[in-house]
Amino acid sequence: MMCTPNTTNDLGLTDANSSCNCGTHDHGTTKQSTVASPTATTENYLVTGMTCSHCVASVTEELSALPGVESVNVQLNAGAPSRVTVASNTTLDIDAVRTAIDEAGYELAGTER
Numbered sequence: 001m002m003c004t005p006n007t008t009n010d011l012g013l014t015d016a017n018s019s020c021n022c023g024t025h026d027h028g029t030t031k032q033s034t035v036a037s038p039t040a041t042t043e044n045y046l047v048t049g050m051t052c053s054h055c056v057a058s059v060t061e062e063l064s065a066l067p068g069v070e071s072v073n074v075q076l077n078a079g080a081p082s083r084v085t086v087a088s089n090t091t092l093d094i095d096a097v098r099t100a101i102d103e104a105g106y107e108l109a110g111t112e113r
Contacts, residue, residue, distance in 0.1 A: 039089070040087035040088060040089060041087065041089070041090065041091055041092075042085060042087045043085070043086050043088075043092060043097075043111065044083055044086075044111065044112040044113065045083075045086065045101070045110070045111055045112070046084075046110045046111070046112055047059060047074075047081060047082050047084050047101055047106050047107065047108060047109060048080075048081050048082075048106065048107045049105070049106040049107055050074070050076055050077075050078070050082045050106055051076075051078045051079075052076075053076075055076070055104075055105075055106065056074045056076055056082075058104040058105060059072070059074060059100075059101060059104045059106060060074060061104070062100040062101065062104040063086055063097065063100050063101070063104075065100065066088070066092060066096055066097070066100055067090075068088040068090040069086060069088045069092070070087045070088055070089060071086070071087045072085070072086050072087075073086075073087075081109045081110075084101075094111075
């Protein structure tokens with residue numbers, strides 16, 4: 001008889017005190033990022049409405065699709081604006097950034113230097 005171990009690794013991504021309204025099951029606080037080149041231009045945006053890792057993934061996916069984007073780093077702050085840092089090899093048009101965030105289902109609240 002073959003025995004398969006039932007092992008789980010707690011990665012510490014779930015905040016038991018937070019609630020999420022995004023409708024998915026992979027909840028938690030997380031930071032998603034990729035490495036940007038040393039010559040990349042970096043901009044910080046404040047985004048409202050994100051509450052979990054699914055929200056982070058949605059915003060990251062939409063922003064990563066913009067021409068010139070090399071990396072996206074999200075500092076999730078459920079209940080307040082989250083900081084989204086975008087590194088690109090060109091200056092991004094704010095309207096394109098706003099549209100990408102809107103497409104993900106969230107709102108651009110402003111920029112941060």
